[in-house]
Every structure is written in C-alpha cells, then in structure tokens.
Amino acid sequence: MTERPELFIGGRRIPAKGTRRAEVRNPATGNYVGSAALASAADIDDAVAAARASFDAGVWAGAPPERRAAVLRAAADALDKRAPELARLITSELGCPIWFSERAHVPNPIRHLRYYADIAEDFDYDEHRTDGVNTSVVTREPVGVVAAVTPWNGPLSTPALKVAPALAAGCSVVLKPPPETPLSAHALADALSEAGLPEGVLSVVPGDRAEGEHLVGHPEIDKVAFTGSSAAGKRIMAACADRIARVTLELGGKSAAVILDDADVDAVVPALLPMALMVNGQACIAQTRLLVPRSREAEIVDALAQALGAQRVGDPMDPATMIGPMVSRRQRDRVEGYVRTGRDEGARVVVGGERPHLPPELAGGWFVAPTLLAGVDNAMRVAREEIFGPVLAVIAYGDDDEAVSIANDSVYGLSGSVWSGDGDRAMAVARRMRTGMVSINGRPQSFGTPFGGFKQSGIGREMGPEGFTTYLETKSIAVGS
Numbered sequence: 001m002t003e004r005p006e007l008f009i010g011g012r013r014i015p016a017k018g019t020r021r022a023e024v025r026n027p028a029t030g031n032y033v034g035s036a037a038l039a040s041a042a043d044i045d046d047a048v049a050a051a052r053a054s055f056d057a058g059v060w061a062g063a064p065p066e067r068r069a070a071v072l073r074a075a076a077d078a079l080d081k082r083a084p085e086l087a088r089l090i091t092s093e094l095g096c097p098i099w100f101s102e103r104a105h106v107p108n109p110i111r112h113l114r115y116y117a118d119i120a121e122d123f124d125y126d127e128h129r130t131d132g133v134n135t136s137v138v139t140r141e142p143v144g145v146v147a148a149v150t151p152w153n154g155p156l157s158t159p160a161l162k163v164a165p166a167l168a169a170g171c172s173v174v175l176k177p178p179p180e181t182p183l184s185a186h187a188l189a190d191a192l193s194e195a196g197l198p199e200g201v202l203s204v205v206p207g208d209r210a211e212g213e214h215l216v217g218h219p220e221i222d223k224v225a226f227t228g229s230s231a232a233g234k235r236i237m238a239a240c241a242d243r244i245a246r247v248t249l250e251l252g253g254k255s256a257a258v259i260l261d262d263a264d265v266d267a268v269v270p271a272l273l274p275m276a277l278m279v280n281g282q283a284c285i286a287q288t289r290l291l292v293p294r295s296r297e298a299e300i301v302d303a304l305a306q307a308l309g310a311q312r313v314g315d316p317m318d319p320a321t322m323i324g325p326m327v328s329r330r331q332r333d334r335v336e337g338y339v340r341t342g343r344d345e346g347a348r349v350v351v352g353g354e355r356p357h358l359p360p361e362l363a364g365g366w367f368v369a370p371t372l373l374a375g376v377d378n379a380m381r382v383a384r385e386e387i388f389g390p391v392l393a394v395i396a397y398g399d400d401d402e403a404v405s406i407a408n409d410s411v412y413g414l415s416g417s418v419w420s421g422d423g424d425r426a427m428a429v430a431r432r433m434r435t436g437m438v439s440i441n442g443r444p445q446s447f448g449t450p451f452g453g454f455k456q457s458g459i460g461r462e463m464g465p466e467g468f469t470t471y472l473e474t475k476s477i478a479v480g481s
Contacts, residue, residue, distance in 0.1 A: 002034030002089070004182065007043055007206075008189040010050030011199035017042045022179035022206060027095030027325040028316050030364030036182035039205035041214045044174070047203035051145045051172035052220045054200030061142045061170040063198075065125075068168055069117035074195035076113035079106070079187070086187055088317070090155050093181040095325040095366070096279050097316045109160030109188070112463075115448065119468045120168035135479050140472040142170035143246055144222030147215045149176045149236075151228045152327055153282045155184035161451075161462050162225040163188065163202070169471035171223075174203045176215055180327055182206035213239065221245060223471065227284075229386075230412070230456045237459075248460035248470050250452055252386040253284040253414030256407035258429055260400065260420040261293040265300055268419045269307045271442035275417065277311070277370065280324050281390035282331070284457075285415040285437070289383060291403050294396040301374050301394055305351045308370045308392070313356045323390055325365040332366040335389030339371055342382040347373040347393070378406050386412070400425075404432045413454030417442065436461075 002024075006013040018040035024033040039047070055061050060068070079086065087101035096105065127138045148162035159175055166173050177185035189204040205211070209232075216224045217239040223246035226236050230251040240247045257272055259265075276287045292300045316324030326332040339353050352371030368389050376383050376393040383393050397403040407416060413435040420426040423440070430438040436453035437445060445451075450461035460470050 002183060004034070004036035004186045007037050007039055008186060008202070008204040009043065009047045010054070010203055011193060011197065011201065016040065022182050024093055024181070024183060026092050027327050028362055028365040028367075033092045034183055036186065036206050038179060039176070039207045039211050041211065043205055044176075044207070044211055044215050044218070047174045047205050048145065048215070048218050048220050050200045050203060051174050054198065055142075055145055055172040057200075059198045060167070060172060060201045063170070065120045065123070068170065069121045071192065071195045071197050072113045072117035072120070072164060072168060075188075075191040075197070076110045076117075078191035078194050079110050079113070082187070083107075083110075086156065086184065089187070090181075090184050091316050091324075093155055093183055094152065094279070094327055095316050097319075097321050097324050099319050100279065105155070105157055108157045109164075111447065112157075112160045112164045116164040116168035116468060119165070119465060123468065133481055135481065137477045137479055139475050139477060140469070141475060143471050143473050144171060145220055146171045146173045146471065147176070147218070147221045147224045148173055149212050149216065149224065149226045149228065150178070150185070152178045152180035153279050154227070155181035156188060158227050159185050159188055161227075161467070163192075165462075165468045166225070166471045167192075167197070167201070169468060171471050172201045174205060174215060174221075176212055177204065177206050179206055179208055216240065217242075219243060223247065226250070233458065246470075248462065249458040250284070250462060251414075251456060251458040252412055253286070253453065253457050254289060254384065254386055254410050254412045255285060255287045255415040255417075255435065256289040256291050256410070256433070257287040257417045257419065258291045258403045258407055258433075259293070259300060260403070260418065260422075260425065260429070261296060262421045262425075263419040264421060265296070265303050269303045272417070272419070273307055273311070275439070275442060276392055277323060277390050280326065281335075281370075282327060282388050284386070287415070287417055288387065288392055289378075289407075290392055290394045291397055291406055292394055294398055297394070297396045301350060301372070304392070304394070305372050308372050309351045311370050313367060313369060314358060315362060323370055325367045326389060327366070329366050331388065332368055335368045335387055335391060338382055338385070338387045338389070339373075339391060342373045342376070342380065342391075342393070345380040345382065346375065346377075347380060347382060348375045350374045352390075378409055384410065400429060404429060408434045411456045414457035415439075415453070
C-alpha cells in the first residue's frame with residue numbers, strides 16, 4: 001500500500017505518461033513512507049475519456065440501484081478488513097494521531113459507502129405529478145462525469161464523501177488526490193475494484209494544482225466536487241462557469257465558538273479543545289475563534305491556557321499523543337508565520353508560540369506547539385484568515401448581540417458552536433449564526449445531516465440525502481392526461 005508506481009485509470013493500473021512522482025515522508029520524523037506516480041495532463045485526458053465512455057455506454061449509470069449498492073457495500077467490507085493497516089498508513093502520511101485515524105479517518109469512509117448504498121436502493125427516482133388534467137413523470141438521473149478534487153487533511157474520508165454518493169447516483173468519477181497524501185486514495189480504488197466496479201467508472205490520478213486545473217476545466221467534465229481553500233474554489237467556479245458545469249464547493253472556515261456568560265468553564269474547555277484541534281488544527285471546521293464574555297475573560301483564558309499547555313505533543317503513532325505534526329514543512333512555516341503576525345498585530349501569546357521540545361527521533365518532524373492568542377480583535381488577520389494549525393484566538397465581547405455580530409463578521413460560514421447552561425438561550429444564538437453547522441455544548445452532528453457552509457465557505461452540501469441529490473439531474477417527461 002505504500003508504493004504506487006502506476007496510476008489507476010478506468011479501473012486498470014497503468015504506467016503514467018510522465019515521470020513525476022510524489023515521495024511521501026512521515027511528517028513526524030521525515031522518514032520515507034512511500035511514493036506514488038503523479039498524473040500528467042495527458043493522463044488526466046485518458047481518465048476523463050474512460051469516464052465519459054463508461055458513462056455514455058451505461059455500464060454503471062444504467063445499472064440497477066441494487067447493483068450499485070452491492071458494489072459500495074462490498075467496497076466498505078474490503079476497507080473494513082484493512083482498517084488497522086489503513087489507520088497506520090493515514091497517520092504516516094498525514095501525521096494525525098493514530099487514535100483519530102482509528103476513530104474517524106477510517107470508519108467514516110466505510111460508513112459513507114454503506115450509507116449511500118442504502119440511499120441508492122431506497123431513493124424514489126421517479127415521481128408522477130398531475131394538475132388534474134396533465135401528468136408528468138419527474139425523474140432523476142446521474143449528472144454525468146464527475147471530477148472529485150480532494151485535499152490532504154482527509155486522505156480517505158474526503159474522497160469517500162464524493163466518490164460514494166457519485167457512484168451511488170450512477171456517475172463516473174475521476175478522483176484527483178493531492179501529492180501530499182496520495183496513498184490512501186489508492187486504497188479506496190483497490191476496494192472498489194475488488195468489489196466489482198466496472199472498468200472505466202473510476203480513475204485515481206494524483207496531481208498538483210496544474211493537473212487539478214486541467215481536470216476541472218476539461219470540457220467532458222459535467223460536475224466538479226471540490227474541497228479545499230476558498231481561493232482555489234473561486235478559480236474552480238470560474239472555470240466551471242465557462243461551460244455551466246455543475247459544482248459543489250466545500251471551502252475554508254474560521255469558525256466561532258461562542259462561550260456565553262453562564263457556561264460551565266470546567267465542562268466547556270475539555271469538550272471544546274478536541275473541536276478546535278482536530279487533525280492537529282488542520283481542519284476546515286476547527287473552532288479557532290473563541291468568543292468569550294469580557295466579564296469572564298481572564299478566567300476562561302487561564303483555563304484554556306492550562307488545558308492547551310497540557311496537550312501532549314509528539315509521535316502520532318503513540319496513542320497518548322494528542323497533537324502531531326503539520327503535514328509539511330511549508331505548512332509548519334505558514335502556521336509559525338501567523339503566530340508572528342498575531343504578535344505584530346498586538347495579540348498576546350499566552351501559551352505556545354514556539355516549537356515544542358521533542359526527543360531526537362522527532363527532530364525532523366514539522367511540529368508546532370499548541371498556541372493560545374489572547375487580546376485578539378476580530379479585525380486582526382489571525383481572526384479573519386484560516387491558519388490551519390493548532391492556533392486559537394480569544395476574542396472578548398460584551399453581550400449576546402455583540403457575540404453574534406462578531407461570529408458573523410467573517411467571510412466564512414462553515415461551522416460554529418455555542419456553550420451555555422441554558423439550552424433555549426444557546427439555541428437562540430445558534431439560529432442567528434450565519435454558518436452551515438452549529439453545535440450546542442459540543443454535541444456531535446447526527447450522521448446523515450448535511451455538511452457545508454455559507455458565504456465563502458462554499459456552495460452546496462455533502463453528506464446526508466443532500467450529498468446524494470447533488471449528483472442527480474432532474475428531468476420532466478410529459479406522459480399525457
């Protein structure tokens with residue numbers, strides 16, 4: 001699973017037409033993990049041609065929903081058998097703690113495959129509508145050839161969020177994972193191939209930005225499903241606009257955790273930190289703006305500092321580790337640059353701000369100490385821009401109205417949370433937040449609810465039935481009186 005010398009194009013493993021390869025290094029140690037062939041523009045063209053041919057021939061689009069569901073379930077079973085190995089692979093590629101790979105990065109893709117298998121079987125594709133005189137059949141059919149472009153922070157889960165519903169709907173898919181974490185995506189292709197997915201329906205072509213732009217701009221791509229930065233999302237939207245291609249964008253976030261003045265701080269802090277630091281802080285839904293009542297600011301900052309300083313930073317393969325490294329040297333340098341910017345803007349570094357002291361075997365790793373910035377104003381860059389690392393900014397407010405105003409004063413609107421001892425009060429604040437997802441007192445979202453954001457956090461939704469219907473087109477057929 002750690003050496004991928006070939007590309008997966010149209011269900012077959014074939015040599016890349018170029019010579020470029022991605023060399024994967026463990027972010028914690030710098031040690032060699034494996035390598036994968038990178039696609040060229042010509043390889044992308046071959047993958048799209050295979051997808052188009054398979055879709056037009058109806059080998060998958062025309063298959064009964066029960067058949068598509070059976071393949072998805074068999075692929076889930078195949079991944080389940082390899083779960084321990086996959087967890088180690090993801091941690092080796094990404095640097096997230098092994099316990100998070102075991103609890104989230106591997107189980108969630110398996111669950112998505114099974115969920116969309118059920119959706120595919122149970123969905124009502126045809127609906128008869130009548131006005132009392134005329135009758136039409138409103139039918140839903142697969143959108144066509146899908147380009148799925150995924151980031152490195154969800155090496156297996158994000159591809160599954162796109163591939164599972166797209167395949168369940170009957171689409172053919174070209175998946176382009178990033179060069180930082182190409183190995184896990186190949187494991188998904190292995191499982192689907194083993195499950196009996198017909199040739200031509202799926203390709204996995206790791207590549208850089210240029211290859212991604214070539215893919216999303218390809219005239220034979222009917223829909224683009226992208227997860228990544230808002231800046232990249234804007235470019236993709238522009239490329240799709242030229243041919244009115246369908247698009248789903250799950251983009252950046254700068255989520256606000258609103259701690260109301262009646263919250264139990266002793267309960268809030270241990271529940272909030274996992275939401276703020278998931279994937280070592282490299283998550284679009286991370287709660288990184290901590291809005292605290294001015295009357296309790298000192299108390300809450302002190303509690304956060306103690307808890308953050310106690311987070312164990314180290315080898316992500318150690319089950320006791322809470323914070324692992326950044327995915328790359330470039331990402332570490334970027335995060336450290338934001339900490340310097342925060343200082344320059346007038347924020348106070350309460351804890352962290354320097355590289356952690358680690359044993360010699362981790363000296364080559366790309367670690368950042370969990371950092372708490374206090375005295376942050378919402379106009380500062382560290383409050384407005386996505387840092388994508390374990391850096392939390394505390395912003396004080398006066399009353400609930402001001403808290404909501406600060407929470408909504410962002411170009412993003414992906415996630416958020418409200419913490420209070422009064423459920424009705426928390427719900428009232430949550431309803432006023434302009435964001436796609438809100439948690440009250442750290443409660444997890446129900447599986448099957450939609451995932452996505454407002455404003456520059458994206459367009460469309462993934463997960464749930466909403467994540468399935470986005471891969472369908474609606475057609476109305478008049479059938480008479």
